Amino acid sequence: MSDIAKDKAARLLKKRGSVSSLSSHEVRAKEILGKNKDSMSTVSYVDEPGHDIPRLAVQLENTYQLGPAKRFPVVTVNNILKDVLTNYLQEEKYEAELCRQMTKTISEVIKARVKDLMIPRYKIIVIVHIGQLNEQSMRIGSRCIWDPASDTFSSYAFKNTSLFALANVYAVYFE
Amino acid sequence: MDEFQSGEETSFVVEEVSNIMKEAIESAIGGNAYQHSKVNQWTTSVVEQTLSQLTKLGKPFKYIVTCVIMQKNGAGLHTASSCFWDNTSDGNCTVRWENKTMYCIVSAFGLAI
Numbered sequence: 001m002s003d004i005a006k007d008k009a010a011r012l013l014k015k016r017g018s019v020s021s022l023s024s025h026e027v028r029a030k031e032i033l034g035k036n037k038d039s040m041s042t043v044s045y046v047d048e049p050g051h052d053i054p055r056l057a058v059q060l061e062n063t064y065q066l067g068p069a070k071r072f073p074v075v076t077v078n079n080i081l082k083d084v085l086t087n088y089l090q091e092e093k094y095e096a097e098l099c100r101q102m103t104k105t106i107s108e109v110i111k112a113r114v115k116d117l118m119i120p121r122y123k124i125i126v127i128v129h130i131g132q133l134n135e136q137s138m139r140i141g142s143r144c145i146w147d148p149a150s151d152t153f154s155s156y157a158f159k160n161t162s163l164f165a166l167a168n169v170y171a172v173y174f175e
Numbered sequence: 176m177d178e179f180q181s182g183e184e185t186s187f188v189v190e191e192v193s194n195i196m197k198e199a200i201e202s203a204i205g206g207n208a209y210q211h212s213k214v215n216q217w218t219t220s221v222v223e224q225t226l227s228q229l230t231k232l233g234k235p236f237k238y239i240v241t242c243v244i245m246q247k248n249g250a251g252l253h254t255a256s257s258c259f260w261d262n263t264s265d266g267n268c269t270v271r272w273e274n275k276t277m278y279c280i281v282s283a284f285g286l287a288i
Contacts, residue, residue: 039205039274043193046267096251103255111257123286124259125239129252136248137211141218142241143226151237170239172286174261 063175068150072119072171080113081156081167094132094163103128106167114169125170132163146172185234187266187285192229196240196270196281199224209246209277218242221281229283239284246277260286 088106092098107128114124129140144153150173158165203220207213221242229238245252258267264287272279 039201039272041197041200041270041272043189043197044269044271045189045193094251099251099253103253107255107257111259115259123261123265125256125284125286126258127241127254127256127282129243129254131245131252132250134248134250136246136250137209137214138243138245138252139214139218140241140243141215141222142239143219143222144237144239145226145230146237146239168241170284172237172239174286175288 068121068173070119071150072122072152073117074152074154076117077114077154077169077171078156081110081154081169082158084110084113085156085158085165085167089130089158089160089163089165092160092163094130099130099163103130106130106165110167110169114171119171121174123172123174125172127168127170129166130163131165133159133161140166142168144170185236185287186264187236187268187287189266189268191232192268192283192285193270195228196225196268196283197272199228200270200272200279200281204244204277204279206274208275209244214244218244221279225281225283229285234285235288236285237288239286241282243280244277245279247273247275252278254280256282256284258284 084106088102088109092102107126110128111124111126114126131138144151151171153168153170155166155168158167199221203224204217207217221244222240225240226238229236229240243252243254256267258265265285267282267284269280269282272281
């Protein structure tokens, strides 16, 4: 059945995917839950946080800072995203194996370049989607609950003849 | 001197969050077929419902929820994410849902304040 095969492929993908990060955490895909007659869902997550290194809860001292010392430079990051996506994907055609590696590589590269900007006290989330252009329709949306005075995001969409790529960077201030 | 020690361990609980997301997806698009005119409304409602339920948990977290709805047409899609955060307190959870006409992928990231 194609559903089971897809699930296996997704699990393999998740397992292989964790190796590329510095501290490789096992990504677990739970079994198929809630199988309705006409819909199916699966859940996947990174290994339970806090269970690998048991340490006492760190109580941080007050910083007495009201806001971030240095704000997140959205324009610079926009340029980084444009740069990385165009360099990596300008000439590429959509191929399953290539794009699988490409998404992981690109997200690591973007994260490294944003970290190089050395913005203190910001946590970074980079999400990259690469898909095939096939006359299908799709909608990607996101909402965030955060402090709009200090947190922000940056986004860039790239398209060539056979694929499209979307990169989102969310920067959240750690108070 | 204020020694505020919260009773429970505040970390990202995947179980709760994934249930919230599944409920939100089911109520927004469960049983519907892909319709281009409605998809904007659907993504918005999935994400906003998830967020409002997450805030009701009352944990000291900032949340980012992403939703992708794609028509089933034989096309491939790859998604990857890289996060620079504190592994002990922050976490993420992704729910992939599909029916006969479309795929829906919802990811929630929770960052401790």
